[in-house]
Each structure stands twice: as C-alpha cells, then as structure tokens.
C-alpha cells in the first residue's frame with residue numbers, strides 16, 4: 001500500500017472508530033479549543049487516558065480558559081495536580097499559561113516552531129497541538145505511533161535506536177490535510193487494535209500493508225533494547241503529630257516533586273539514613289516502608305512517626321489530620337500517609 005493509500009485507509013477507519021474523549025472533536029467537527037488540546041496532551045505524557053480523564057474535567061471546570069489558569073495561584077495548581085505524577089509538568093503548565101497570556105495575548109501560537117518556545121512544550125506536544133488544534137501538517141509520534149510504524153515495517157532495530165527511522169516514516173505518511181485526524185487515528189489504532197500485547201490484526205485497517213502481520217508474532221515489534229535495572233535509593237519520611245495536626249513541608253521549587261507539599265523526609269540516597277538524621281526530641285515508632293518508582297530510580301521510603309512536644313522546633317505547616325486528603329500530597333507521600341492511617345486503625 002502506498003503511503004497515501006495507507007493514510008486514506010486509516011482516515012476512513014477513524015471516521016467510524018474514533019474514541020470519544022472529553023478533549024476531542026469527532027472527525028468532521030470543528031477542531032477543539034487549543035487550550036483543551038494542550039492541557040490534555042500535557043496530562044497524557046507518561047499517563048494513561050483513564051488516569052487523565054478526572055483531572056482533565058476538574059481542571060477545565062475550575063479553570064475553563066488559559067487566562068483563568070494563568071491567574072491561579074501556583075500552590076492551587078500543584079495541589080490539583082497531586083496524584084498525576086511528574087510534577088515538573090504542572091510547574092511548566094502554569095508557566096506556559098502565563099507566557100501565553102503575557103506574550104501571546106491569550107492565544108496559542110499555531111506553528112510547531114512557535115509552540116516549542118513555550119515552557120513544557122517539546123517536539124511531541126508542539127506537533128500534536130499544531131496538528132489537532134490548528135490542522136497543520138505536523139508529524140506526531142508518541143509510543144502508540146511508534147509501535148504501529150515499527151510493526152508496519154517490521155523494524156528489527158531496537159528502540160530507542162530505531163526512533164529516527166520511525167520518525168522519517170511517520171513524516172512520509174502524514175497527509176497535508178486532516179493531519180490532526182491522522183495523528184489521532186494513529187494513536188487510536190495503537191491504543192485499541194495495534195496494542196502492545198496481542199494486537200488484534202483481524203480488525204486492523206492496515207493489515208494489507210503490515211510486514212509484522214506476515215510474521216508469526218507481530219507483537220514482537222517494536223524490538224526493545226534490554227532494560228537496565230533501576231538503582232534503588234532509600235530515605236525516611238517523618239509523620240510528626242501535634243494536637244490532631246501533622247507537620248507538612250513544601251519541597252523547593254526546583255528539583256524532585258518541586259513545589260509540592262510533603263511529609264518532612266531525609267534526602268534519598270543509596271544507603272539508608274541513620275537515626276542521627278531524625279529530628280531530635282521525638283520518640284519514634286516505625287510504621288513500615290513504602291516503595292515508589294520514579295523515572296530514574298526506585299525509592300524505598302521508611303515511614304516513622306512520633307508526637308512533637310512543641311511546635312517551636314519544627315518548620316512547616318501543621319495540617320489537620322482529619323483533612324489530610326485535601327493537602328494535595330504527591331503519590332509517594334499519599335502512600336506513606338495511608339500506611340500510617342492503616343497502622344493507627346489497627347492500634348485502635
């Protein structure tokens with residue numbers, strides 16, 4: 001199948017099989033508002049559609065325009081993002097909204113090149129906004145698209161080395177018109193039919209052009225370079241209680257979990273922190289350990305708790321324990337809090 005025929009076959013399939021998603025326009029409808037496309041694409045980075053949906057509704061209800069988001073307090077945005085992970089995205093989201101309001105009169109620029117000058121918008125997101133919101137012929141390559149193309153061409157070179165070749169093929173397939181529908185069609189095909197495990201080739205509109213389909217194991221593609229085991233780091237988090245409140249701190253703006261509320265904790269390093277690192281003057285109880293996997297390392301976080309005799313020696317915010325769910329803690333610390341809660345229930 002020549003490139004144009006393949007694009008046409010995919011677009012035809014998309015017209016009757018497009019996923020209905022809250023940030024989408026259906027095929028043939030006017031393109032969605034760039035604000036909604038941008039917000040959804042930032043949220044979808046490394047995050048599933050199912051996880052993003054409630055956050056997308058909450059954000060668009062609370063901040064329906066880019067101006068409203070730009071005017072929000074940073075702490076509110078960080079708290080509303082809590083649980084979605086990769087918090088640098090939320091910091092950049094706010095910086096980007098402010099840049100659009102102050103430098104672009106509240107309107108998203110339409111070209112990939114201009115979009116990429118904005119905070120948090122890289123090659124993928126710039127292309128997705130240009131194609132989906134503005135109909136530009138931009139090539140959008142996410143993990144779904146990568147998988148579909150690696151299979152169509154039965155590419156034996158492992159990822160990530162195969163990426164330049166995959167991008168070149170994606171560029172040759174991208175049509176001049178309907179580029180937004182084409183990008184979303186590729187994503188939908190990868191998400192619903194050409195899935196990572198057990199691709200449903202019998203329902204695939206591209207079966208006739210697919211080299212992997214002619215092999216006995218299409219799901220073998222894309223070939224992946226063997227993964228290196230993630231290094232393990234260790235640390236301790238402190239649940240410090242006083243008068244039905246618990247001490248929370250805010251991580252510095254720059255760095256991991258930047259700007260997020262958290263339990264006080266040691267640094268995270270290869271060796272376990274010793275008791276000498278613990279805040280003084282408290283009789284500690286050990287609650288257990290929570291595990292969390294970040295992009296570059298796995299963390300084993302020991303959770304210990306105790307009562308502070310005074311609040312003078314502790315810097316931070318004393319948060320009511322009864323409303324701790326509203327503190328907007330990132331997932332790692334939400335797990336630590338859940339561990340403490342379970343232990344406290346057992347002890348009652």
Ligand code: SF4
Pocket residue numbers: 148151152193194195199200201204205206207210211212213218219
């Ligand atoms: S035929 Fe199978 S492997 Fe090939 S693109 Fe379609 S679903 Fe993927």
